[in-house]
Amino acid sequence: MKKDVVKTRRGIMIIATLSTILFFLLPVSSLAENLESTAGSGNTTTSPGETCKGTLSKGGRWCDLGDGTVKDLTSGLVWLKNARCSRERMKWFDAVKDSIENIRSGDCGLTDGSEWGDWRLPTKKELVGITASTGKEYVTSTNMQLFKDVQSGSYWTITSEASRKYNAWNVIMKDGYASVDNKAHDCYVWPVRSDN
Numbered sequence: 001m002k003k004d005v006v007k008t009r010r011g012i013m014i015i016a017t018l019s020t021i022l023f024f025l026l027p028v029s030s031l032a033e034n035l036e037s038t039a040g041s042g043n044t045t046t047s048p049g050e051t052c053k054g055t056l057s058k059g060g061r062w063c064d065l066g067d068g069t070v071k072d073l074t075s076g077l078v079w080l081k082n083a084r085c086s087r088e089r090m091k092w093f094d095a096v097k098d099s100i101e102n103i104r105s106g107d108c109g110l111t112d113g114s115e116w117g118d119w120r121l122p123t124k125k126e127l128v129g130i131t132a133s134t135g136k137e138y139v140t141s142t143n144m145q146l147f148k149d150v151q152s153g154s155y156w157t158i159t160s161e162a163s164r165k166y167n168a169w170n171v172i173m174k175d176g177y178a179s180v181d182n183k184a185h186d187c188y189v190w191p192v193r194s195d196n
Helices: 020-025 028-038 092-101 125-127
Strands: 006-009 013-016 062-064 068-074 079-082 155-161 167-172 177-182
Touching: 092 155, 125 155, 125 167, 125 177
Parallel strands: none
Antiparallel strands: 006 013, 062 068, 068 079, 155 167, 167 177
16 A cells, blocks of 8 residues: 655644544645645656557557546556546646545446545646646647547646645636646646556
8 A cells, every 4th residue: 555755834744544534634725735746756757668458549648547537658657537527627626636535436327446535636847737738639629639538628736726725727628728726717627646
């Protein structure tokens, strides 16, 4: 079982599995800052010889694993196949909590064995990295690749605006444009996880 190390603002180190108790120990904004700083910190680059154990996209970037997930073979990240699993747009704080607390195998068509805490919001870099602005087999609301229900509107990222912590970055999936919005506004949620 994967253990996370979290350092709070008061300098307390917590070593535990990501669980409900951790969520209640840290305010949502601190939890989001920790997730943003550790997101993508592991080795997510796919090895050159890796093959798709599912349905491969025409250009070879995406692999539908057949369990409700699609893997990006260029980054190693695993995305929910259904980009509108939550159905409703939500405020950023709710999106952080929802993507962490409520997504697991059995939800959203998932049969991947994922557990509480496996899913998170993508960073700005990760979400922009799959859009039209990046080239190979990009994803937009009109070019969904192996995904379904990608909306043309904005999707939240875990990345807060550096100068104004009450704002966070989002990506408009119609064209891949990244912008900031107040965390009290509503956007879609598209969780991601590493391939562990």
